[in-house]
Amino acid sequence: MIRIKKEGVLLKQTDLAFENEGVLNPATIRNGKQVLFYYRAVQHGNHSSIGFCRLSDPLTVAERFDKPILFPEHDYESKGLEDPRVVQIDGVYYLTYTAFDGVSACAALATSQDGIHFEKHGLIVAQMDYAEFLQLAQTNGSLDKRYPLYNDFNPRLWDKDVLFFPRRINGQLYFLHRIKPDIQLVAVNELTDLTPDFWKNYYLHLPDQIIMTSKFPHEISYLGGGCPPIETPQGWLFIYHGVHETDNGYVYVGCAALLDLEDPRKEIARLPYPILVPERDWEIRGDVDNVCFPTGAVVFGDTLYIYYGAGDEVIATGTVSLTELLNELLANPSK
Template structure:
């Protein structure tokens, strides 16, 4: 098994009103020797905004904002901005997040050229009702019964964990999203293509776009997108989250897989065990207990730093040898 080092808690809640309930699930991007972190900040009443801090190295905070960077401005995000991720494609930063309006949670996008000023682009996932989705998605064959178990029949389909690949592949934007219980992928030449008609056709062929489905015991309940994929010579390294049910509730763990560089629908390898599991007090007990929820990474030399929400309460980090992780993954190639 691969050796991973828990680096401990990086950020905790403060007395500032916007983050007095907890901080978690950060978007992370390295620029030069600094690391920029955009995190979910929760105030009492479970209202989320996106806070900001900067690290001078992988583990040392040098700057932290005392007000949220992004906050609700539109109806589709009126009850919160949650779980951001960030990548840079060409000269533009793409920050995705889950917009929650009190009923529906959907993937949204904001862009920036300087990591200071962000322009919200709105929701970029479908707003189809679940019943309409299932009528389209089951035109060829029935879906896994878990789709009905995890999705409400009479509301808009929840599509969360929106994560862009950090470059275009074959001149197309690629992003992951998650309709429980699997991780799906979208590829378009231009984001303007994401129309109602696009999504209707996409759902007609929905089973063709499932990238990862639950496979092992530690992810048997469902899987979801985690950190933006990391390009390596061996493939796209994907750190994602897996969930399994226990008598004490769900347990969230960090997982790892490799996807093909030119066709990320193709799974090359997957760890048969969890990479990050709840062990420490701040992971085992929190607003939601038994949670390690990875959402961002930074690579320094051969060290991969993984940043994750722990217990839905604090932000922690772990580190692992990138080369060792790739070697371990390639010893578990997908048949």
């Protein structure tokens, strides 16, 4: 059994107004010997923006901006920008985040040439009423009963955890996303293909879009995206989060799977246990208890550094041998 070695808390909230309640769920990307580090910053009242740090090495903060790098500017994100993820495709930084307007929580996209100055492109997932989604998804067959369980609390569809693959696959852009309780996959030639008609047809064939669903006890309630997939010779290494309900509420853990390089719909392997679980004080007690929520990862040599929100309040780091993790995955092939 492999477990992440915990390196401790990397980033805490400050007295600055935009991050005086908490910092969590960062997006990370390697830039030479440095790491660009985009994190969810929460101010009192639970309003989020995206802060920025530069790490001189995977465990050292060298520079931290005193203002958010991205903040609410449009109606669709009026209540906050949450949980960023970042990749670089063809030299362009693609930063996705959850845009919250007080009713809907849906994924949005911003791009950058230098990793600092971003242009927002708006929401990139469907904007529709939940009732319309449910009708479409049930047209060609029954729907897992957990979909209504986790989604009918809100009149609008929530679609979060958008993670781009860091290169085109067979000429197409691929990204993962999550409508509870499963992880779904999108492949398009260009982002302009993501029209309302595209999404209606997509949800008419929802079972074909689901690539991962709950399999093991630690993820039995639901699962969702974590870190953007990492390309290895053995496949796309995918660090995701799993959730299970206990008498004391939900527990969020970090998990690992391996997807096929040329067809990410194919799951090669999945570990039957979590690699990152709440154990330390800052994970067990926080704004939300019992949370390890991995969202960023970088590779230096054979070491995989995983950055995660702990207790929905601080950001911590864990490390693991990439070779050992891949070997353990290959020893647990999916059926």
